[in-house]
Amino acid sequence: MSRIGSRTTGRPTLAEVARLSGVSPITASRALRGVSTVAPELVEKVLAAAASLGYVANPAARALASARSQSVVVLIPSLSNQLFIDTLEAIHEVMRPRGLEVLIGNYHYDIAEEENLIRNYLAYQPCGMLLTGFERSEAARQMLAASQVPCVHMMELGGAPDALSVGFSQHEAGRAAARHLIERGRRRLAFIAAQLDPRVMQRAEGFRQALAEAGLQAPALEMLDPQPSSIGLGGTLFSRLMAQAPEVDGIFFCNDDLAQGAVLQALREGIEVPRRVAMVGFNDLPASAHMVPRLTSIRTPRAAVGRGAAQALLAMLDGRKGGVGQQDLGFELVVRESS
Secondary structure (H helix, E strand, O other): OOOOOOOOOOOOOHHHHHHHHOOOHHHHHHHHOOOOOOOHHHHHHHHHHHHHHOOOOOHHHHHHHHOOOOEEEEEEOOOOOHHHHHHHHHHHHHHHHHOOEEEEEEOOOOHHHHHHHHHHHHOOOOOEEEEEOOOOOHHHHHHHHHHOOOEEEEEOOOOOOOOEEEEOOHHHHHHHHHHHHHHOOOOOEEEEEEOOOHHHHHHHHHHHHHHHHOOOOOOOOEEEEOOOOOHHHHHHHHHHHHHHOOOOOEEEEOOHHHHHHHHHHHHHHOOOOOOOOEEEEEOOOHHHHHOOOOOEEEEOOHHHHHHHHHHHHHHHHOOOOOOOEEEEOOOEEEOOOOO
């Protein structure tokens, strides 16, 4: 049986899928996009028809027809960090029932790379964007403003007065870590950090502020390395710090993988944790509860941030109120054996 596809490409069309499955083109489109309001038996027919025809949706054509696509762009600085994996999973859970496609861009903590991603993705006319933090190039800011694409910022609070952000105070998280160590009787406190992105430096400022408030300011007791955060780097920085400042009795790490590496290195060097030095991590990654000793950490609401940001964006797309301001989801200090 012969089949006539698109006049210009020869590929099967949405209209063909609709005819074969016995539904309207709009119902076929919704079924293929996973919109939850389509009856399951119709979805099954449409999917079977699309499979038999070898149909693949053309998002560019759909965007031209509607003046905007059914895509949401999510820009994150890393795909190797569990923090952002949990956030992405939550975003998908919210967007999938609405039939929205999630396009992920990883800019590797490079604002020039993020600028290129923004330029490229805006050409697809996304219906919305979820952005990590507020630091980006001026060119990127101008492109976003000119596009008028609804945006929600994740992981941080603040930004422009009309910006919507869903996250928590990185600064207060740093203060909480320092206060905990001080309350534990520690007086020679150090900060070990990698990557050195804006959120890391906000935590550093909070940590320093708490030390200053307690009269313990010691900026020399910091190990700041721009390399990506890792368990191996954590062990290396811990050894370096203890060699340079053996009097240190408490350390706050900007990420749990660094702290995990330090716990392992302390075991190798015979340095007792927490008797000799107490440790506090950040993000409360899954392995931290299974370290020896178990790691005290700041638990961040990474899944809740993704869910809240996605829901806020949907509210903006639906024209509902509440599309500006800040949603502070807070954080939790999880105290374990390392402190």
